[in-house]
Amino acid sequence: MLFSQSGALLEVKEISKRYRKAKAVDEISFKMAAGGIYGLLGPNGSGKTTCLHLITGLVQPSRGIITLNGVGVQDKKSRAMIGFAPDDLPLPASLTGREYLSFHDRLRGRDDGSRASALASALGIEGDLHRQISEYSHGMKRKIQIIAATMHRPELLILDEPFRGLDPESAFVLRDLMETFVESGRSILVATHDMLRAERECQTVHILHRGVLVDSGSPADLRKKYGASDMETVFLEATGVIGGRRERQGMVESVFASE
Numbered sequence: 614m615l616f617s618q619s620g621a622l623l624e625v626k627e628i629s630k631r632y633r634k635a636k637a638v639d640e641i642s643f644k645m646a647a648g649g650i651y652g653l654l655g656p657n658g659s660g661k662t663t664c665l666h667l668i669t670g671l672v673q674p675s676r677g678i679i680t681l682n683g684v685g686v687q688d689k690k691s692r693a694m695i696g697f698a699p700d701d702l703p704l705p706a707s708l709t710g711r712e713y714l715s716f717h718d719r720l721r722g723r724d725d726g727s728r729a730s731a732l733a734s735a736l737g738i739e740g741d742l743h744r745q746i747s748e749y750s751h752g753m754k755r756k757i758q759i760i761a762a763t764m765h766r767p768e769l770l771i772l773d774e775p776f777r778g779l780d781p782e783s784a785f786v787l788r789d790l791m792e793t794f795v796e797s798g799r800s801i802l803v804a805t806h807d808m809l810r811a812e813r814e815c816q817t818v819h820i821l822h823r824g825v826l827v828d829s830g831s832p833a834d835l836r837k838k839y840g841a842s843d844m845e846t847v848f849l850e851a852t853g854v855i856g857g858r859r860e861r862q863g864m865v866e867s868v869f870a871s872e
């Protein structure tokens with residue numbers, strides 16, 4: 614496993630991303646070590662997806678720098694070490710699953726066909742690889758994306774809401790895959806709204822609110838810090854949702870109060 618001078622696999626240093634006047638991500642910094650699952654939590658619109666796109670190198674930051682093993686993520690060498698499964702499922706409907714995976718191979722100049730088959734078997738869709746993606750269910754699309762993102766054995770796997778729409782069996786299988794992946798010394802950064810999973814699976818979570826990193830730590834440490842019994846309460850406290858409750862309730866009451 615390669616390391617940068619700081620020993621971190623990934624270093625995000627003071628990155629900001631501005632879209633016209635609005636800052637989607639504002640001066641965020643954090644590090645990830647090799648061999649762990651890290652969570653990116655935050656309310657809708659808090660900048661999680663933007664942050665993931667910046668780390669993949671697909672989007673350029675307005676400010677700041679992101680390195681993987683000490684090399685900028687815009688560099689081709691870094692990109693080869695990253696796998697990304699986005700939340701939306703932008704898949705070419707007319708290709709078969711197998712053709713889609715071969716397409717990824719060609720883009721990377723690799724031949725990972727046998728690994729793709731092994732992963733498809735593990736995820737239970739090997740028998741569907743000859744079918745057109747237009748015929749795939751939501752869960753099958755999610756799985757083919759995860760295979761495409763992992764078959765080249767990246768050092769860093771980035772997953773945006775990977776469990777969304779998966780049945781319990783598929784979620785269980787994906788969780789096993791993630792665990793095996795990190796046991797091999799690789800790391801995962803996962804953006805999620807699922808607090809239970811974040812608590813169970815992430816060694817460290819970063820909580821975003823309006824583009825700003827408001828807190829970071831292990832789920833256990835954060836629960837202690839906020840005096841909370843679960844990560845959902847930590848999330849609501851850290852993002853100020855609980856604090857704004859009275860004001861919101863007043864607004865709703867004003868709508869429904871009898872005249």
Ligand SMILES: Nc1ncnc2c1ncn2[C@@H]1O[C@H](COP(=O)(O)OP(=O)(O)OP(=O)(O)O)[C@@H](O)[C@H]1O
Nearest residue numbers: 632635636637655656657658659660661662663664
């Ligand atoms: N291409 C874009 N152009 C303009 N604004 C954008 C663009 N992409 C994201 N934004 C804005 O950046 C902010 C953060 O969006 P982002 O999608 O990163 O949030 P998120 O935390 O992933 O949200 P969700 O949980 O709803 O998916 C939002 O205000 C959004 O409107």
